[in-house]
Amino acid sequence: MTAPATAPRERTQPPVIIIGGGLAGLAAALRLAEEGLAVELFEARSVLGGRAASYRDPQTGELIDHCQHVGMACCTNFHDFAVRAGIADQFDRLDKLHFFGPDGTRYDMQAAWWLPAPLHLGPSLLAQAYLTWSERLGIARTLWRLARRPQREGASSPTIGAWLREQGQTEPAIERFWSVVLVSALGESLDRASLAAAQKVFVDGFLNHRGAYAVDVPRTSLRELFDVAVAAKLASLGVRIQRGAPVRELLGDAHGCSSIRGEDGATRDVEDLILATPWRRVGELLSPELATALPELAPLASLAASPISGVHLWFDRDLTPLTHAVLVGRFTQWVFRRERHATAAPGHAQANAHASHTHYYQAVISASRDLSAMTAPAIIAAVRADLAAIFPAAREAVLVAHKIVTEREAVFSYRPGLDTLRPRQQTHVPNLFLAGDWTCTGWPSTMESAVRSGYLAAEAVLARRGRSRQLLAPDLPRSRLAEWLL
Ligand SMILES: Cc1cc2nc3c(=O)[nH]c(=O)nc-3n(C[C@H](O)[C@H](O)[C@H](O)COP(=O)(O)OP(=O)(O)OC[C@H]3O[C@@H](n4cnc5c(N)ncnc54)[C@H](O)[C@@H]3O)c2cc1C
CATH class of the missing domain: 1.10.405 (Guanine Nucleotide Dissociation Inhibitor; domain 1)
Known part of the structure; x- marks a missing residue:
């Protein structure tokens, strides 16, 4: 458990309990703490960030993201969260996007001034x-x-x-x-x-x-952003963060969630609780009485997932000065080139040695179901062929190391009619709130949806405590011509 570094304001009421330290839980914690509420967050794993996470690769020693995460300028709530958490300067905003046609010709997409x-x-x-x-x-x-x-x-x-x-x-x-x-x-x-x-x-x-x-690309690893920098910000606001602390059960009935049970079997009383786990975990956490009181969660059983794959490649030479490429009509969809200082780390000699003689690229393939029928060498060969088609240097480059990471439940599958099934953040149980990219936000399964859900859950908690607040950041304004035409 991380003790709060400071307690900036008097917090006399019992804490709001948040279960899940992904972006939804972190966003809810940040806004509630900013409003002066006591908050305690339980995360099952030892790191924060949920699906937006990194790991230390055993082969290279480098800290790499499971998969590259990017935002767009229209993701106003994610941007708001980044500003409040003090990480906004860790993103590069790209307003010239490099598309490569099937014959390898480059076409830049940029707004005409x-x-x-x-x-x-x-x-x-x-x-x-x-x-x-x-x-x-x-x-x-x-x-x-x-x-x-x-x-x-x-x-x-x-x-x-x-x-x-x-x-x-x-x-x-x-x-x-x-x-x-x-x-x-x-x-x-x-x-x-x-x-x-x-x-x-x-x-x-x-x-x-x-x-x-415009696309926002992090300059550093997701772990440094969410597990380190955001965690430090939350601690400075007095949020108690319990890592490696899975909650096993939520107890209660239609009148309220009364307590939570931890891994050791001990229970803990609850005043207000935000459940911010992935949708697949929600059902298994509810006691039978609570499950009966929450009919809005029944459709979650039919919510399907879609996989995303990140193919990590370390070459012996630089392939391109470009930071990214969008590949048209190919197996690989996006390629990102990450500067070395971002994947190595002080004190990690193996990673630093590896970083000093290799060049790191990540290929991203969304909706990657077809990859499950392919062998790893076939996947690597397909990505290498794509790189060779757009970057001449890739034809001679030696592949020093590689890693394929497929997240089978990366995002929810946004099927027709799904929005009518997504539950609202305020549930039928008065002190139980939901957050997560899968809740009713109107957005696809993204960091923006996760942050929006966290803000909406925080709004609902504040409303229950007698405070009416609008926490959502406004969308980008529509141009006059767009207003008129669309
Ligand atoms: C490969 C991949 C690529 C992606 N690319 C992008 C991208 O480019 N741009 C973008 O915007 N989005 C992207 N996404 C989606 C984005 O990561 C998610 O939408 C977002 O991170 C979801 O956040 P969340 O807080 O809703 O859920 P999660 O991140 O899933 O967080 C839930 C948390 O709850 C914790 N938990 C679960 N059970 C318990 C329990 N019993 N007790 C305590 N804690 C528990 C989990 O450990 C986890 O930390 C990508 C996702 C993946 C996997």
Whole structure:
């Protein structure tokens, strides 16, 4: 247990208990502590950050993220969280995105300075010569229809893939434009993903505001961000963080959650509790009486997961000066190049020695179900072939080390109608609140959704304690032209 470094304000009421130290739990803890409430957070593992985590690779000694995490400028609550936690300066904002067409030609996507949203990315789209002119114009027309269609959908509504085909989109247009954006943003393939979710990605990320599409890439490891820097900020606000402390059961009934039971069997009384675990863990933690009192959790049983793979590669030479690449129509979707100081660490001689003679790249493949049927050498060969196609230096480069990390339950699968099933943060049990990217936020399974859910849960706790607060950060403002057109 980490004792609070300081107790900046008088905290006379019992603490709010938060179970789960992923971004949802951390965001809720931060906002409640800022409001002067006592908070105690229980995390099952020894590190904070949940799915946004890093590990020390035994082969190279380096601290690497399980998978690269990036945000977008439209993720206003994640940005707000980063500013409040003092980590915002640890991200680079990229407003020129390097796309590589199937023949290896580079096309940069950047907002035209002379065009307002939603037209600002039009010149970049029209320059994508790996699409025919008729495909480029067809994409523009379909984007227009997508942005203006009603958002409501149910479980039997078409997927975005089916809808695009109905609109006459060709297979090359789907593979080289729509999939490139949506598979990464939603973590799901187009033949499974929700049309309304796809609409949100394009409207919020590309059409409403001219800066919304910019990508925020951490300069350091996720562990340094969330397990070290955010934890230090929380401790300075008096939050008690219990690491390696799994909660085994929540006890209570429809009138309230009365206590929690820890791994050692001891119980602990509860005043207010935020359950911020992944959705798959929620059911197993509730006592039968609490489960009966929470009918809104029943649909979680049907919530499916989608995998994401990170392929970590250490070469004997630099492949490119670019920090990232988006690969169009290939096996690999994104490649990131991380500066060495970020993966090595003082005091880790093995990591530093490895870092000094290797160059690190990470390939990311979302919705990576197909990888389970491939051998590791086949996956590495496919990624290397992609790199060789876009970076000539990769053809001669020697691969010094590699690692494939697939998270099978990386994100929830954003199927049609899912939003009608996602539970709100305030449950039917008065002192029991939910947080997690899977709760009702309207966002895909992202850090933004996790932070939003944490803020909404904190709002609900404050409301129960008689304080009405709006904690959510506003969305980026829509341009006047976008307002008028969309
Ligand atoms: C491979 C991969 C790539 C991704 N890429 C991106 C990206 O580029 N951009 C982006 O925005 N998002 C990305 N995501 C999604 C993002 O990581 C998640 O949406 C976000 O981290 C979810 O946060 P959370 O707090 O809701 O849940 P989690 O991170 O799952 O946190 C839940 C926490 O609860 C803890 N816990 C569970 N049971 C108990 C218990 N009984 N007692 C105590 N604690 C418990 C867990 O250990 C965990 O720390 C990616 C995810 C993965 C896996």
